[in-house]
Amino acid sequence: MxxxxxxxxxxxxxxVSASIFRDGKVLLVQRAYAPAQGSWSVPGGRVExxxxxxxxxxxxxxxxxxxxxxxxxxxxxxxxxxxxxxxRHFVVMSFAARWAAGExxxxxxxxxxxxxxPDALGPRTLTPGLQEIxxxxxxLVEA
Numbered sequence: 001m002x003x004x005x006x007x008x009x010x011x012x013x014x015x016v017s018a019s020i021f022r023d024g025k026v027l028l029v030q031r032a033y034a035p036a037q038g039s040w041s042v043p044g045g046r047v048e049x050x051x052x053x054x055x056x057x058x059x060x061x062x063x064x065x066x067x068x069x070x071x072x073x074x075x076x077x078x079x080x081x082x083x084x085x086x087x088r089h090f091v092v093m094s095f096a097a098r099w100a101a102g103e104x105x106x107x108x109x110x111x112x113x114x115x116x117x118p119d120a121l122g123p124r125t126l127t128p129g130l131q132e133i134x135x136x137x138x139x140l141v142e143a
Contacts, residue, residue, distance in 0.1 A: 015090045016057040017093075018043055018094070020042070026134055026138070027065070028040045029113045036085075036127050039125045041130055042094070042134070043065050045060040045109075058071070063107055066104060069099060071097050072141060075094050076094050077094060078094065094137070098141065118135070
């Protein structure tokens with residue numbers, strides 16, 4: 001078998017994430033793989049070509065956590081630049097959502113999960129900008 005070199009995308013990749021609220025708490029997941037291995041974040045992932053953002057978000061949340069959600073609206077966005085992500089560049093559209101059904105059943109991308117008060121995430125290592133996104137999502141949930 002011939003080794004195929006890793007091709008670095010020439011454009012940013014679009015991703016989505018969800019701050020999911022249930023009973024006044026937000027769901028955090030611990031990333032199992034690099035580049036954010038061990039860090040805590042919210043569920044999400046890449047948008048496939050031709051896939052609407054809301055469909056991508058519902059799919060990614062279901063794949064990572066087994067949960068169904070009700071999407072409330074866009075809470076903000078952030079960029080993950082190549083210097084901090086193993087050479088990849090992502091633009092992440094982050095949404096506020098409410099838990100609709102299911103209990104967390106994690107896939108292999110997530111090592112652990114916790115439902116936490118959004119203003120008391122504890123001594124966890126968070127992905128950059130996560131607290132700000134959760135705060136913005138909380139405003140939409142409480143509106």
